[in-house]
Amino acid sequence: MNFLPQGVDLEDLLNLLRKIGWEITDLLESYSQTSGNSLNFKNLEINEFSTGPVTSADLIANDIIINGIKGKYPRQKWFFLSEENVKDNNQSFLNEDWVWIIDPLDGTRDFINKTGEYATHISLLFKRRNILGVVLIPHRDEVWFYVEGLGSWCETRNLLKKNFRGTNDKKIEDLTIAISKTHFHKELKIILDKLKLTSILGMGSIGYKITSIIRGDVDLYISYSEEGKSSPKDWDMAAPEAIIRGFGGLFTDLNGNQLSFLNDMNYNQSGILVASMSNKHVEICNRIKNLY
DSSP: OOSOOTOOOHHHHHHHHHHHHHHHHHHHHHHHEEETTTEOSSOOOEEEETTTEEEEHHHHHHHHHHHHHHOTTTOOOEEEEEEGGGGGGOOOOOOOOEEEEEEEEETTOOOOOSOOOOOEEEEHHHHHHEEEEEEEEETTTTTEEETTTTEEEEEEEEOOOOOEEEEEEEEGOEEEEEESSOOHHHHHHHHHHHHHSEEEEEEEHHHHHHHHHTSSSSEEEEEEEEESOOOHHHHHHHHHHHHHHHHHHHETTTTOOOOOOOOOOOBOOOEEEEEEOTTTTHHHHHHHHHHO
16 A cells, blocks of 8 residues: 555555454453452552553553564654653654554553453554554454555454444434543533433443444443543544544544544643544534533
């Protein structure tokens, strides 16, 4: 594909990302042992920070991704922005042509709590355009891909592709909405009450939420955060945005603008953001905007 750097073959790159994905799946499974009806973590180091927990699994998965890509393509001049290395890296990626955006374990608390609602996000940007995305759902043994010009698909470890329905035309009142179960705001509750939605589910990882929308388990995801306060980051949103867009869905702000990335060195994705496979997406955004 002509959007990749010279010397990088698309199939070779996808095969590498598959290998990385299944290695991370095996890694996460290796941290747990089944004992009766409970799942007990073995040798898992957990450190709590103000932004949330970080485990040894996060850090090892991060190394698997970055070292795997660097090892395969040692001469490529692309850069790596990861949730796990951004605190130690003062470099600005805003003006670089090629940037990998990585969240090695999105939904770490769900991983610790054994809900299965966690994911790995990998996205490649060219001149800030999201051209390739990967969302790994280890609990389901699934890897989801997006490639510019080819769209999105989901496959299992044996390369079996899964098919999912397209957009839906449900009434807004009949939509099932997914929201964060760890970051809940009273202002969002007011909006949800006024929307009169019949079903609201708290879910973990954003990648898990987005793939749940595509498979039809839920219909809508609303991300709510206030300017200047804690908010999702580029690594939370980049790969999931690519995946749902490749299936014909949308992930936008309330004005219907597609998400953009590497906008500033805080890498924030603040405000009210909406993802859906609904053909009433614009109407949903307008209704929320009027309520807000």
